[in-house]
Amino acid sequence: MNSAIVSICVLTYGDYMGLVRRCIESVQQHCPRTEYRLLVAANSPGPETRDYLETLHASGDIDTLICSEENVNKCPMMRRLFAEVQTEYIWWFDDDSWIENAETFSKWMDAARTASPETMMWGRVYYVSHEHEFCYGRDAVEWVRRAEWFAGKEPPSWQPGGKDVFEYEGRESGDGRWFFVAGGCWLIKTKAVRALDWPDRRLVKEGDDVYLSEALRQNGWQMQNMGPANGVAINDHGRRGIHRETGRIVEETKRTHPVEVVVVNWRRPDNVRRIVEAFRRQGRFCSVTVIDAADQPEYALPKDVLRMAHRHFVFGHNFGSFNRFVPCLGYMAPYTLFHDDDLLPGPNAVEHLLLCAAEYPHFSVMGEFGRHISPDGQELVHDRQRSPRRVLPVDFLVRSYFIRTANLKHIFLAAAALGIHRVECEDDLLMCMSIQRATKYPCVVTRDGGRDTSLAMEHLPEPHALWHRSDHFSRRADFIRAQMEAGWKPLQADAPGAMVNP
Incomplete structure (x- = not known):
């Protein structure tokens, strides 16, 4: 396994056996085994899911397996997985994302190998215009300013000066667009993760993809958009969460309207x-x-x-x-x-x-x-x-x-x-x-x-x-x-x- 260049990290949650099986089997089917290490983390897995993962770990199909009986949530578990990474790249998958064809691995790896030195991350790039769409009750601008990775660049904001812009599109306004790589699947250089000490220890789940992209921008690094036809189906299952009263895992409704x-x-x-x-x-x-x-x-x-x-x-x-x-x-x-x-x-x-x-x-x-x-x-x-x-x-x-x-x-x-x-x-x-x-x-x-x-x-x-x-x-x-x-x-x-x- 010393020839592996990328650690494929999969995070699963709850008793969704069909999702994690589809994700892992898509990796096994479409990625050359000598070029990747497979790291899997499971938050509060069901018995069937846990048995499936432990069987794959015992056979060597999963290189690192971390299971937690309780849901420690996305970002804390991500930190545990990243601590085990020893490769040049990290390729992250939520369990409801999966590889569609045999060309996907080479497409993503070739994009990484041929990118400029400033490019650190690859995936499907979007942007949001309002903080309400990724953080709830938090002042995102002030949160960025207090981060250890904050490098002095003004965070996105529609107030004059946002992103150091004062006349956005001819009006007295900053640039309030938060560009980010979708959190369901992304590739990143491991050295960027180490330099940022990512994920930020203050994060639990919400907004982690947006904040990671902002952390890269703060440090002068870039993202590359892999476009819609990138060979990965991203987050094609409904959001999941914990019911506030029963404590049981349920499908989440859409986020609260602002x-x-x-x-x-x-x-x-x-x-x-x-x-x-x-x-x-x-x-x-x-x-x-x-x-x-x-x-x-x-x-x-x-x-x-x-x-x-x-x-x-x-x-x-x-x-x-x-x-x-x-x-x-x-x-x-x-x-x-x-x-x-x-x-x-x-x-x-x-x-x-x-x-x-x-x-x-x-x-x-x-x-x-x-x-x-x-x-x-x-x-x-x-x-x-x-x-x-x-x-x-x-x-x-x-x-x-x-x-x-x-x-x-x-x-x-x-x-x-x-x-x-x-x-x-x-x-x-x-x-x-x-x-x-x-x-x-x-x-x-x-x-x-x-x-x-x-x-x-x-x-x-x-x-x-x-x-x-x-x-x-x-x-x-x-x-x-x-x-x-x-x-x-x-x-x-x-x-x-x-x-x-x-």
């Missing part, structure tokens, strides 16, 4: 149907919650619309402007988007919100329709023109409101202080002003990214709108004055005078 969109129906069921359909088409970026507060049967949402949403609530009592806040303890995504029922979003609207939030994280409420209040407390009823280059501060927002879910508590505290008068308050003003006062951050309007990124690609019919009420503007004026007396202050921007109609 945004929960909340739409309330009162008397516009046709609008709500189109809006829910539009947000459902935004895919992994959001889930959709509908609240049906219709006060008459003819306005109630049909059952197929309720089923179309990820979650729905049907109220027997109309709480007015507070309908959207009633289930707040159940909103658990990092961000919540409260969206009015007369705006049809563009196909990339939610992704654009996340992008703007990454570019400008210090906001209280973000949206598309921003307005100002004069120093004497007069609402300037026109929408601030947006910039294609940057987000802009405003006093408050109307019609669609994107906030960090953790900031919902500030709305409740402000509402509690109003006592019985909360029934008469303006929910958009309360939301914006309460979060501004608590966080000290401004409300902002998004950067203008074009029609497809708009929260209002189309304005829908709006019968029964509140602004038709005779006392609408006087109620808002009273609320603004009360908030200013309580300490809230407008930006006092030099904005044009008020308009009569919105």
